[in-house]
Amino acid sequence: MSTPPDINIVRQKIDRPIVLVGMMAAGKSRLGRELSKTLKLPFFDTDKRIEEEADRTIAGIFEAEGEQGFRDREARMIAHDLSGQPGARVVSTGGGAILRPESADLIFGKTISIWLRASVETIIERTSRRTDRPLLKNVDQAKVLREMAERRYPIYERATFAIDTDHGDSGITLDAILQKLNSL
Numbered sequence: 001m002s003t004p005p006d007i008n009i010v011r012q013k014i015d016r017p018i019v020l021v022g023m024m025a026a027g028k029s030r031l032g033r034e035l036s037k038t039l040k041l042p043f044f045d046t047d048k049r050i051e052e053e054a055d056r057t058i059a060g061i062f063e064a065e066g067e068q069g070f071r072d073r074e075a076r077m078i079a080h081d082l083s084g085q086p087g088a089r090v091v092s093t094g095g096g097a098i099l100r101p102e103s104a105d106l107i108f109g110k111t112i113s114i115w116l117r118a119s120v121e122t123i124i125e126r127t128s129r130r131t132d133r134p135l136l137k138n139v140d141q142a143k144v145l146r147e148m149a150e151r152r153y154p155i156y157e158r159a160t161f162a163i164d165t166d167h168g169d170s171g172i173t174l175d176a177i178l179q180k181l182n183s184l
Contacts, residue, residue: 114162
């Protein structure tokens with residue numbers, strides 16, 4: 001393993017938002033919190049912010065407004081979080097945030113974007129432990145996740161860089177992210 005970079009030097013290199021993208025259960029929220037703490041930067045979790053604004057859970061939004069209503073809210077939140085004040089911060093997005101072209105263009109054109117890449121098999125295994133994912137309710141989860149990956153992975157590839165998360169060790173992943181940020 002390589003020597004960890006000097007965090008102060010890494011912070012000096014970051015002049016715009018760092019945005020984490022990837023499939024559900026890839027580790028975006030957890031790693032976003034850890035990265036923001038390590039770099040002493042503000043953290044924005046778009047799903048949590050959408051829940052706070054709507055005063056209901058993501059599942060509740062899906063139930064009341066459908067996926068389209070949720071995606072509308074998500075696109076507005078991403079535009080707000082990425083088009084507002086300039087400067088460094090860490091933003092964790094929902095897995096489908098990149099499906100709206102205007103959101104994808106903001107994420108991949110104006111930020112340091114990091115694809116937290118996990119294999120479909122890993123995502124299937126991780127999501128099997130939870131029952132609160134609206135897109136996986138009452139469906140063949142493995143089939144739906146494979147279809148999502150087929151549609152989304154080519155878009156995620158636009159990211160500034162990709163970090164594999166199949167191993168599930170957030171410390172290793174965080175170190176890899178810091179190394180990549182240091183190389184900017």
